[in-house]
Amino acid sequence: MKAFTKFFATSVLLTIFYTVNPIQVKAQGASVNFQVFYDDLSPYGQWIDYRGYGYAWVPSAGPDFIPYSTGGHWVWTDYGWTWVSDYDWGWAPFHYGRWDYDNYYGWVWIPDNEWGPAWVSWRRSGGYYGWSPLSPGISFNMAIGNYNPPADRWIFLQDRYMGRNDIHNYYRPRNNNQTYINNSTVINNTYVDNNRHTTYISGPRREDVQRITGNQIKPVSIRENSTPGQRLNNTELNIYRPQISKANTNVRPAKIADKKDVKPIGERQQSPQQQRTQPVQQPRQ
Secondary structure, eight states: OHHHHHHHHHHHHHHHHHHHOHHHHHHHTOOOBTHHHHHHHGGGEEEEEETTTEEEEEESOOTTOOTTTSSEEEEEETTEEEEEESSTTTTTTTTSSEEEEETTTEEEEEOOSOOOSOOEEEEEETTEEEEEEOOTTOOHHHHTSSOOOOGGGOEEEEGGGTTOTTGGGGBOOGGGHHHHHHTOEEEOOEEEETTTTEEEEOOSOHHHHHHHHOSOOOOOEEEEOSSSOEEEETTEEEEOOOOOBOOOTTOOOSOOOOGGGSOOGGGOOOOHHHHHHOOOOOOOO
16 A cells, blocks of 8 residues: 555656656757758748758858858867857857858858867968868868868958957958968867767967967857857857757758849848948058
8 A cells, every 4th residue: 555655646746747847858858950950040041952962051141241251250169269150040050061152142051960169171371360161071181181272262360360359350351362371381280079079170279379469368168058049258158059960851941942032142232230240351460
């Protein structure tokens, strides 16, 4: 009888627990796949069926938009230099997947399931640091090897401004890029993330940047958001970075745009957000 009473009481408690906490229980068993990209990015651009890559995303940004350049800056985290975007959608396309440039669409983002602080290649050229988005199919090993994207895909910054939140004011004119590239070396510093079993390109050494700038580079810790988005608060970056599963191949964007429904890159207007964050070229110093 005592055993039955104990069993009955336990059953009642469990019933109450699962009734009161249905969301928590569901979340523990939830699987996150590409649908989170399709749904969250739809308000900010258009999904297309892109030549051999499947579904890709075209941001609603003006003709001067460049990934890891427009509207954002670098911060130092445990993973190395991490891109913090000013765009509401920046939690995804700057930390997952790859960017490709298309003469009609402009910059196009191809999603993938691996998170990183930034998927770029780094170079050092005299008094400059440079970085370029990794194209689709470019692996970590290729990125620290002889990776040579077109010269106009690179952003070069005078090294003494690295670590500032207004670096867009100090980008060098891209018509000088080939000279910088010809006199550059690859920065192949890395960080091994044992939790995610991934190696990241971490960019310039923190100690080198501190020596060049004369400033203390304060590390920023990464905290996990439970919903899509990101927010930088002093020395913490709260960002959504779930483990993305590729297992479910039936997911898709709610709307897939035909090419004729996407304006060519040269005919697009800048969004209000991009107008606020547009890089301003400064005279050579």
